[in-house]
Amino acid sequence: MxxxxxxxxxxxxxxxxxxMTLGSVNRLAxxxxxxxxxxxxxxxxxxxxxxxxxxxxxxxxxxxxxxxxxxxxxxxxxxxxxxxxxxxxxxxxxxxxxxxxxxxxxxxxxxxxxxxxxxxxxxxxxxxxxxxxxxxxxxxxxxxxxxxxxxxxxxxxxxxDTTGEALKKTLPSQPLVVKPNNHELAAYYNTTFNSQADIIAAGQKMLAEGAQHVLISMAGDGGLLITPDHVYFSPAPKGHVINSVGAGDSMIGGFVGTFAKTHDAVESFRYGLACGSATAFSEDIATRAKIDEILPLIKIEDLTN
The missing domain is CATH 3.40.1190.20 (Ribokinase)
Known part of the structure; x- marks a missing residue:
């Protein structure tokens, strides 16, 4: 469960x-x-x-x-x-x-x-x-x-789903997945990223500190999944962003829900990206129909050397 x-x-x-005019009566549409x-x-x-x-x-x-x-x-x-x-x-x-x-x-x-x-x-x-x-x-x-x-x-x-010092305290307990975006990851290590390789190196460091999987969202630049043995990348699917609120939660839901069924990190990554994007392209949290529409657009590449 x-x-x-x-x-x-x-x-x-x-x-x-x-x-909206402060100090006046405003009529809601x-x-x-x-x-x-x-x-x-x-x-x-x-x-x-x-x-x-x-x-x-x-x-x-x-x-x-x-x-x-x-x-x-x-x-x-x-x-x-x-x-x-x-x-x-x-x-x-x-x-x-x-x-x-x-x-x-x-x-x-x-x-x-x-x-x-x-x-x-x-x-x-x-x-x-x-x-x-x-x-x-x-x-x-x-x-x-x-x-x-x-x-x-x-x-x-x-x-x-947390960042900063709170995240640092949880890593030794080996969370199933952590989901920083690239900006949160840079802030966590008090650094700046000049390339995708820099982001991957930081994600691998977070993995070494205890996370079982590291899922990094990079907005329009796509997403990364880092596991103990592999690094995977997916470009962001094309679509009109309507509402980014809840997209990160949806990504977690897609990853965790799929992993519970399959224990397949790559398939979980695919569903996580699809669910996050589907919510971003919707007015509210994504429906199954929208998720199914986005799934074929998710293309995953193994970057492992």
Missing amino acids: IYTITVNPAIDYVVQLPE HTAKLPGGKGINVSQILNDLEQPNVALGFVGGFTGAFVTDSLKAKGLNCQFTTIADDTRINVKIHAEQETELNGAGPEITDVEVDAFYQELANLTPDDVVVMSGSLTPSLPDSFYYDIIQKVKAAGANFVI
């Missing part, structure tokens, strides 16, 4: 208007209320790939009920932990410029955290736990690290 964790989900209240969260995005892709998964996290209040009900209507298997405080609301303003007003998140008590841990009490070596997104202010910085220890004790695999 694949478990996705969205610690701090939200209602994304999306509003559109031609222009269009509004939408959507359940948001990086782990939730991963679960939606896993559902598209018909890969069984469970969405975990914390929800509370009428806003949390909206998130849960909306996701169940989409067919997601949600086993969220109910908390006393309300799930946050993020406001996404699309006017002449895009502006976001993101809530910090609810207060989560120690008792509620203990209840959440019970959802991970029966992990097996066949399971994968995917951790994505920000923590609420009330949780300690060690929250994800504590989950990783539980995952490793069960012999299961984990994926954490």
